[in-house]
Amino acid sequence: MHQYIIRRALLNIVVILLVITGVFIGLRATPGDFAVSQAAGRVTNVNSGEATALVRHDLGLDRPLLEQYGDFVSGFFRGDLGNSFATKRPVMAELKDRLAPSVELAILEILIAVVVAVPVGILSAVRQDTWLDYILRFFAIFWLGVPSFFVGVLLLYFLSRWAHWSPPITDYQDFFENPWMNLQAMVLPAVAGGLAAGAIIMRFLRSQLLEVLHQDYVRTAWAKGLRERTVIMRHALKNALIPVLTVVGLLLATIASGNVVLETLFNLPGLGGYAVNAIRQNDYPVVQGVVLLVATSLVFVNLVVDVAYAWLDPRIRYG
Amino acid sequence: MGEQDYWQRFWKRRLSRRRVLRGALWGGAGLAAAAVVGCSGGNESTSGTPTASPGASPTARTPLASATAGTPSPVGSRGGTLHLMGVEAFPSDTLDPHQTLFGPAYSAHSAVFSKVLRYESIEDGLIVPDLAIAMPEMPDELTYIVRLRPGVRFQQPSKALGGSPSAEEQAIGGRELTAEDVKYSFERQANENSPARALFVRAYQFGVIESMRVVDPLTLEIRTKRPIAPFLHFLANTNAFVVAKEVVDKSDQMNRPAAMIGTGPFIWKEQIALQVMRMVRNPDWFGWDEPELDRPYIDGYESLFIYDDASIEAAFRTKKLDSAFQVSNGQWVIDLRQQEPDLISADSGFSAYVKTNFVVDQAPYSDFNLRKAIHLATDRRQIVDTLWQGYGRPQGPVSWLLKRWALPEEELLKLPGYRVGTQERQEDEQEARRLYEAAGSPDLKITFGDQPGYVPAFAPQYKRKLEEVLGAKVEYKVWPYATINAEKARGTVPFTWEYDNGWIELDDWVYPYFHSQSSANVSHVSDPQLDSLLDAQRAAFDFEERQQLGYEIQRYLLENVLAQLDYASYYMLWMAWPYYKNFRPASFFGNSFHLANAWLDRSNPVWGSRA
């Protein structure tokens, strides 16, 4: 098992290198670069060619590609991701500033999702095809269909109109500085995003639980006369949860991209909006840095999920 | 000063740390103090001015803030941080005040740096001295004597912000500004030998200076090459800031936050990209006049980057913003003004507009008939209705905002292309079709800009309009601004449709774009008669004469050139809470020095729920 983990970790590094190489190439393949937007500006000038060349030289974009790539990768191992073209600050610092809100939002969303989904899923599976099941499934599917940004917009609108309350959009406070204000800012996007994620988890859990409940060993447990709660909690749930873990793992990827919209909508100073803006502006170091960060966290989270999967399901053993 | 800090700390502590007993004690004591202090009445609150319906011209405006406060105000009215909305927190091209073309950057710079002269009112073209002690003397048409005020000192940010002084601050903080600095700032922008010479955006304006002579540390004599009527405007223009040479780096750029040390009323605190721009009051500013008068002031302001109407509305309603305006949809402002009659309301135009640019030496747009056909086919009323729900006006070659220079609207509305009567519109559209067919019915390819969002959103409708009216085959693509501008210089986008900043004086509107010798003439217009008109307006010192020349130029452009089709520009529906005293709507970027007059009236009854 340990060998497996080490092997996976090493391979992960290969994956990350693949990813950032892909990004590096992809960015430079797209037309336009930051030098153009800095130099060309709003009113163009017949000198803009010279201006663009000047800026490009300052940014180091006129060096041969291999040299830029080498710089970037060696910087990656040194922990230096370069400076943002736009703000001239080190990318590491900018990312660090913006990491906390995104991570917090993701954690809150998963928390809300799990807290809502697990009991509802269990209930729905155990009482399959009753009215309760129908209602719960309808709600789950409903939350699945409503776009999280739609929910967010509706929540904002109704709360500001009827409760005269709006989240503190203008002055974001970190959780450790001011938990109350922070949670006020986070609650709406977390709910809007978490319910959708919860619906996914609930449906999957329900279908897995249903499958498990029809297995022979569960039938044996019933036959033994065990209480419903014991049967479910001790026998069925554990086996049903395993694939659900996978879903949670890949939900993180969805959340990472879905949060872009929520962050924009609720004006959270997170990675999502920042990255989209950097892409639009062709701010290469920032985009590369964000992709690196997201890629690293995703592959290692997947590793953790796979290991947990193996730990939980003894039938699955990695050589 | 001690009391200011106390107030700031008081409010912060009360909100963020709920230390039960101590908080309550201080809270109680503080409230009692506030009750005692705030009871002495403040200034008269400016009542709401009649708001404009979409049909009326936006003449309604709050009374101009005077440069000095007048009556002394209660001690409790000093301090507090103003919360405004704006785009200064967008990291766009560069922080160098002489090299940026980004409008919101002018606003940030105008708070931190000073100019020799500045605009008191853009609509009326009123220029007043800022660093100068009086308007420059002109012994003859080519010579200007600028006398600077004494005792202007560069800022010392570490004193106001804490921390240790940066290298730049050590170099210039606290030293007096002299005529040498002014001379340097002007020379820098037209310096052909500079490694960054292509980056100075007003080089052509400062290039009219023949020579400058420092008569004494506070007097500068400037000689121009030719008589230049708008020269005083050049000295008050968007990039005419005075900087110290010590903060400019080896590549002749000052594109670093640490270099933002000027002589203005505010100190650059921080700019968090896409979030907020924070400024702090500069206690050493020369414009506070007599500090013993306890003139009201704010401790600083924040420009918050929120750019969608729903968030702005939510923030403004809950007083997280002290003033606001609509971004694309004005209905919420109208509704809010009705619901809260105490709000200060003002409508003002803004010098930004939507337009089309042609490159006139490229087929098929080299055919004047084709350009005129497109000009006639465009329905400006549709643009104003769709983009701004009717809160806009049609625009000629000079924005209607500039009351002194723009072609009068009554005349504009009679010209083909601008007429909106049903019958006249039909005539224009038929003429458009006829001209289009005369030009050979070519296929049209339009490049739309991508910001603001309503510009590309309008593309399908514009395409449909041209297809209907001209019977043309139209294709469009959406490109980012910067790409369009870069490509314009290379001539690869002959037909664009975009939103752009306007300018604040006649010369800026027409000379750079249409004079054949100008480096910014990307339409490649080359018309000797136009050139002579443009040169003439530059030399006409008599206002009436110049104004007439301006009208002639505009008429000429509309009848014979049409290299740029001007469509419309919007007006902003401003609102401010009544506790925001001396609020002034801005009609262009670069007027943030007016915030030096603003103050927050805590005794105002509406103040209560503001954090």
Add this chain to the structure above:
Amino acid sequence: MLMGQEEAGLGVLTAGQELYAPGPGWLRLVGRFIRRKPLGAFGIGVVLVMSLAAGAAPWLSRYDAEERFLTANPAYAPGTFEPEQKQDARAGPSLKHWFGTDQGGRDNYARLVWGARRSLGVALGALLFAILFGTSIGIVSGYYRGWLDMILQRLMDSIQAFPAMLILLLLVALTKSSLVTLSMGLGFVALASVQRIIRSAVLTAREEPHVEAARAIGCSAPRLMCVHILPNVAAPIIVVFSIGLGSIILADAALAFLGLAPIEPPSWGMMLNEGRGYMNSQPSTMLAAGLAITLTVLGFNLAGDALRDFLDPRIRLQ
């Protein structure tokens, strides 16, 4: 077996019976289906309606998507900038405009119908791409394990580790944002998740006794994968289809909401974003677009649910 079908209440076509005798028997089956699985029936109904809207858009839409409607201008004053007629913008629902009009005076219902065609087209294209490649990769990877599995999974990880927005933005920038590339891009992004679900189901199915038995007999690998494992993972495929379609429509709406998708033909997400701007004065655009997205995704998910229950023999025979 035959008796079990009747009890299950869902008509299963058996050789001989229903195939050669459609008519009342068929109708009764549908009725039984509706009674037994009302949600599923609702879902399938929605799917049919949306597909009809998408397919028959030119006939059902009443107006063109970009057609601008005018109304009398109360502020009319001759010789000024106020014309006789101005845009009938942001009108509420009426007989002429079933869902009202939007900012540009365009009919919302017409835009919704054309939007259905666009959304469904993009989503189906993306999903087919994702399922085709995702299933193949998932089954091969899950069945063979070992090095092949490791390499494939790392490749899939690297795709998944790309933030979806980035891929889509880069694609949009590179290919001048056409609907086809949008579709491919969405499918590509969905690929990795699809194959992961399939693979985890294969990992379990692989250990099933009947698969072991088949292997013991000497079944060849491809035959094992297609005949023995594939049907067992059909249920996850159906679930993936239904959830996937929904989430791709949502992702497409999110992209359009952010303004990153092609502007023509109209997208529900874009309508939602525009409508949000004047939501306080006229919420009908925003609500119509939001409900369209919700209803469509809801319908596909419900239909998928019912199909999955229908296909899973163990649940059928409970």
